[in-house]
Amino acid sequence: MGDMLKRLFVAAVVMLAFALPASALDRRVRIVNNTGYTMVQFYGSYRDTDSWQEDILGSDVLYSGQSVNINFDDGTGYCIFDFKAVFENGHESTDFGNNVCELGTFTYN
Numbered sequence: 001m002g003d004m005l006k007r008l009f010v011a012a013v014v015m016l017a018f019a020l021p022a023s024a025l026d027r028r029v030r031i032v033n034n035t036g037y038t039m040v041q042f043y044g045s046y047r048d049t050d051s052w053q054e055d056i057l058g059s060d061v062l063y064s065g066q067s068v069n070i071n072f073d074d075g076t077g078y079c080i081f082d083f084k085a086v087f088e089n090g091h092e093s094t095d096f097g098n099n100v101c102e103l104g105t106f107t108y109n
Contacts, residue, residue, distance in 0.1 A: 044081045044084075047081065083106065
């Protein structure tokens, strides 16, 4: 019986080691612009909000062929974000339901 308890204990420790709380997850995503157009605005808002919040690029732009790392950790613990990119030619691209806790790179083509 003691051997079985040891195995259960080891299994529980291993499971806890891999079960990170949502607040400890990495929310950094590399946004890549491969469109041929300059990205002039970028928004990332968690799914349950009804506004796009603020332009993450601010006064900066993201030229075609460039990328930027964005940390989506806004303190809410949310992982699912909607993205909106606006380009110099006026085109807008919206992408919904992106899991920033699992997504390492997001590319606009």
